[in-house]
Amino acid sequence: MSRMSLEGIGEPHFQKFVIDNVFRGYRILPPGTVLRIDLVVADEMVFVEIEDTIFEIYSGTKQLLRLATISRIYNVGLVLITPFPRDPLKSTLPIAYYFRKTSQAGLDMKELWLVYADSRPVVLAIRLKTDKSIPLRPKCSEELLSVSTEELQTIGKMLDEWKKKHLQSLP
Amino acid sequence: MYCLSIVLADVMSESRLGHVLGKMQLREFIEMLLRTGQYDVFQRFLDSLLDDGKIGRDSYEKIASLVVKFMWTEDIEERQALADEISALLRKHVKNES
Numbered sequence: 001m002s003r004m005s006l007e008g009i010g011e012p013h014f015q016k017f018v019i020d021n022v023f024r025g026y027r028i029l030p031p032g033t034v035l036r037i038d039l040v041v042a043d044e045m046v047f048v049e050i051e052d053t054i055f056e057i058y059s060g061t062k063q064l065l066r067l068a069t070i071s072r073i074y075n076v077g078l079v080l081i082t083p084f085p086r087d088p089l090k091s092t093l094p095i096a097y098y099f100r101k102t103s104q105a106g107l108d109m110k111e112l113w114l115v116y117a118d119s120r121p122v123v124l125a126i127r128l129k130t131d132k133s134i135p136l137r138p139k140c141s142e143e144l145l146s147v148s149t150e151e152l153q154t155i156g157k158m159l160d161e162w163k164k165k166h167l168q169s170l171p
Numbered sequence: 172m173y174c175l176s177i178v179l180a181d182v183m184s185e186s187r188l189g190h191v192l193g194k195m196q197l198r199e200f201i202e203m204l205l206r207t208g209q210y211d212v213f214q215r216f217l218d219s220l221l222d223d224g225k226i227g228r229d230s231y232e233k234i235a236s237l238v239v240k241f242m243w244t245e246d247i248e249e250r251q252a253l254a255d256e257i258s259a260l261l262r263k264h265v266k267n268e269s
Binding site: 055058059089090092093094096097100149152153154155156157 | 231
């Protein structure tokens, strides 16, 4: 047996060796973070929460906030994905809530994606002007709406206008 | 002033609210939701007023905009002023549009 063999050294010590040497520089979620998996390793990471109604942005936000500390420690971005609202007027409060609560938790790499599915899917990505973009982009068409916190007061109206413009642009 | 006496049962059926909650003043209810950060409950309430035709879309938009401002405001006095404005607007619009 080679003098350099690490066999039998003990899993926590071997994991430390692997993290420091094999995966040096990657983002790594340690054992226990994801059930039944020792490590999650990636160049970039994003936590994704998907809700199928606009109202569920409230519960989706609470879910993501449970990961706030992990997100900050490992510099992981957040995205909450929902369908484009049937009535944009009713989206003002939940969208503002998502950005307010995540900002209060010190999370500055976050977006909200509204998926508009008509003849072809389009993602309207909403991001605060003061935030960083997340290291993940949709593979379908995408439009970015970069907003200030003041503009969140009328985000429902902005979405209504975006929808009208989008429908006019369709062939 | 008649506005101050609006209770929840005036804007929503007691079968949805329950008898005890129906007796709660609209103003107290709104302020409680805002102060405790129960924006989801506030939204359910606002949505039901809109869906039942108790408030119009313009009023809804104006109130939602003020609530967002309330969410982002940290100054206690400013928050109180906004809570008062939201409550007053809601009572005024409910009265005018119902």
